[in-house]
Amino acid sequence: MSRPSDPTPRDVDVLAFPDVQLLDVAGPLQVFASANELAVAAGMLRPYRARVVMPGAAATASAGLGLVGHPLPAADAPCDTLIVAGGWGVHGAVRDTALVDWLRERARHARRTASVCTGAFLLAAAGLLNERRAVTHWTRCDELAARFPAVRVESDPIFIRDGAVWTSAGVTAGIDLALALVEEDLGRALALEVARHLVVFLKRPGGQAQFSAALSLQKAGDRFGELHAWIAENLAADLSVATLAARVGMSERSFVRHYRAQTGVTPARSIERMRLEAARRLLGDTALPVKRVAARCGFGTEETMRRGFLRSLGVSPQAYRERFAGSGASAG
Known part of the structure; x- marks a missing residue:
């Protein structure tokens, strides 16, 4: 010091x-x-x-x-x-x-x-x-x-x-x-x-979202809270509508209708938001290659993640990392 x-x-x-x-x-x-x-x-x-x-x-x-x-x-x-x-x-x-x-x-x-x-x-x-x-x-x-x-x-x-x-x-x-x-x-x-x-959990970079994607989806009488928690832990898994509907015991059509009525967005949009949040965290806190971040967060390909970043944040994953990564980023 x-x-x-x-x-x-x-x-x-x-x-x-x-x-x-x-x-x-x-x-x-x-x-x-x-x-x-x-x-x-x-x-x-x-x-x-x-x-x-x-x-x-x-x-x-x-x-x-x-x-x-x-x-x-x-x-x-x-x-x-x-x-x-x-x-x-x-x-x-x-x-x-x-x-x-x-x-x-x-x-x-x-x-x-x-x-x-x-x-x-x-x-x-x-x-x-x-x-x-x-x-x-x-x-x-x-x-x-x-x-x-x-x-x-x-x-x-x-x-x-x-x-x-x-x-x-x-x-x-x-x-x-x-x-x-x-x-x-x-x-x-x-x-x-x-x-x-100060026992602050971590020193957050300015580009981090004000609140988590999962939190933003929560409503009073939340019926999909457990599902969101499971999605957040399984971002690289099969997250098709069929899989999600089966987890909550609903038909696909009923699931999509009720989900959108409660959250205001489609299941696909929610999943993308949670994947983007996880990717931002890994880009800022670790030195993992962008390709591995994309795979770990369930984007499938680096290009898919890049398009998601550009659409939602207006910057590429690499540009986001250069701006917000901490100097002590770990190898992950």
């Missing part, structure tokens, strides 16, 4: 407001705090000086916990990283023209600006996302795109970086975003150590 070349701590401001989402604030703050603790333990200087800033002296988060922060600093004061939290209170924050004006100017003096969850609405209101790729919580992507047509909204990634502006998906994705910021500043090794320290 190397010592940061800049001995001056990086100033990180996390913008909060009434009815802010608590984890949007606490998650990133804890990442930077843990990075400080681990850096000092390794004989390094404290890399961050993080604080909460808000329009008033105090605010109550939507979870009911009171927050005490620092008043908004001068908009032209130097700042390394500015992070805008989200939450239900973002609607009122967007209507606060003084706050929006402050944010617009503050971002000009920050090295990088980021949002967590619906904090993207504040960035968009300030014009900071115009003609940029951006993401927010998956339930609010359509609204963000409708209200701010100049923003190139993508609903799938956990976080997106477009130049000096970063946006992230819902709630816990703020932790992934903060880990990515730490990795950019201090390297992958320390970022992974922070993830382990």
Whole structure:
């Protein structure tokens, strides 16, 4: 673990407001705090000086916990990283023209600006996302795109970086975003150590989906949950309609009709989504050849998988790996 070349701590401001989402604030703050603790333990200087800033002296988060922060600093004061939290209170924050004006100017003096969850609405209101790729919580992507047509909204990634502006998906994705910021500043090794320290399951790349394919298919009164679990464990098996219908004890015609009524998609589309998700995970986490990934995930041929990636993600499997693979990918 190397010592940061800049001995001056990086100033990180996390913008909060009434009815802010608590984890949007606490998650990133804890990442930077843990990075400080681990850096000092390794004989390094404290890399961050993080604080909460808000329009008033105090605010109550939507979870009911009171927050005490620092008043908004001068908009032209130097700042390394500015992070805008989200939450239900973002609607009122967007209507606060003084706050929006402050944010617009503050971002000009920050090295990088980021949002967590619906904090993207504040960035968009300030014009900071115009003609940029951006993401927010998956339930609010359509609204963000409708209200701010100049923003190139993508609903799938956990976080997106477009130049000096970063946006992230819902709630816990703020932790992934903060880990990515730490990795950019201090390297992958320390970022992974922070993830382990926080008992985060893994440090997810920004291109990973906001929620799993199997989870997205679940509905209330789910009658195909066990089938989806079996499919996920047998992606390279025979997954024809006949096989699936037999597993749930239905005729093929009845199965297709009921399945589409519950999930909104065909069985074939569900299987492709789960295969793509598994392939993305293997491409990002292992060094397996693309041909073996295609076979393991049930695509049959590398070309079939390539067409699926291009159709759904707009990139080839190899391009996806080059963009999102971790440096510690295993041989699988």
